[in-house]
Amino acid sequence: MNDQNTNLENLKNIATELVQQRDWNQFHTPKDLSMNLSVEANELLEKFLWITSKASFEEIDKNRQEIEDEVGDVLFSILRFCSVSNIDTTAAFLQKIEKIKLKYPIEKAKGRHDKYTKL
């Protein structure tokens, strides 16, 4: 299974089954899953500490397995969050894409990294 032949519903079901088998539903509240997401995101962030942004591309190849593990944890956290919160992850993503397009119109945002409040 890969990004081209699998949908998010399948991935959510795989995560939910793992959780149910371990009786972890009792711990999986939106609050705790959002904490878990932040913790996992920071384990990923740590991989790029003290190196330049440019060097972070090379870090991927030097350290691919550990980095992919952290990506897996991040995805697990956000999909579990969406499952317990009845959020369609794809729909939430697409809604947000439309909002980004409105906040950052091409002619204003092109080549700039400023936040929309400072454009």
Place this chain on the structure above:
Amino acid sequence: MNDQNTNLENLKNIATELVQQRDWNQFHTPKDLSMNLSVEANELLEKFLWITSKASFEEIDKNRQEIEDEVGDVLFSILRFCSVSNIDTTAAFLQKIEKIKLKYPIEKAKGRHDKYTKL
């Protein structure tokens, strides 16, 4: 499009197109995208600050639109991270699921929230 009829490759392509149109590739390094992920994860986390884990379920319904917006930002960040790092998000997730199963065997982990190092 929703979680049942879309794959992650489609979502990645939508994000990449938005970025290319705005000439943002120059900013999208693994390091900065992992920072962005942490920032967005914490905007989600903030929604559940000062309330109990139990009350966080109700918070979803009171504040669904804002929460879905943060979920969209989180997904955007992690998918962009994977795109620039040549990571198949689905494969990274499934690899990690297998590792979680090994670290947390059902008979040991059932009903317990301890980290595997303390099981």
Place this chain on the structure above:
Amino acid sequence: MNDQNTNLENLKNIATELVQQRDWNQFHTPKDLSMNLSVEANELLEKFLWITSKASFEEIDKNRQEIEDEVGDVLFSILRFCSVSNIDTTAAFLQKIEKIKLKYPIEKAKGRHDKYTKL
């Protein structure tokens, strides 16, 4: 040395000496130190994952040494950030206290956990 007989200037000097002896100044940019702070804050956060807010008081006593270690790392990160950025930590804190008082006047904020934008 403790909170009653030491000032932050002393603590900053101790951190700076440790860094200089190891020739780590080259890595200590504001960007990387703010990343480090987020990473360390999340190692602290992880200690309270999956337990209720109420139970987090007991967690302190069960796990005091590990938690104090994370507090030490957080303080190191923020003091190093202030040192390289020429920020008087005490003055920044006191300025912010005055702003909190204005944003959250007692009569409006008493007993409420809402963000000032929603008071």
Place this chain on the structure above:
Amino acid sequence: MNDQNTNLENLKNIATELVQQRDWNQFHTPKDLSMNLSVEANELLEKFLWITSKASFEEIDKNRQEIEDEVGDVLFSILRFCSVSNIDTTAAFLQKIEKIKLKYPIEKAKGRHDKYTKL
């Protein structure tokens, strides 16, 4: 008051008074204060998003007031965390400094940014 003439006990007392006047003790659990710390650390982190580590020094001067505000929030969160957890912040810091010195002996760590597990 500044870093040279104030101790952390004074700053903790100022924070505690502000909290008591607003009846916020009920929300200030270790778990929620560690969440708050992560949220505030990420508001600081966001200031350095999409720019190089080197450029982050200039960012301090362009944006000093906003950055000092975030520093103030970070300090408020960690001091409140220590107050409710009966942690002497200075002692926790000094303990950790000794541990860093042992984990990163000068001759091994000099000029290197690797984690101690990889030295």
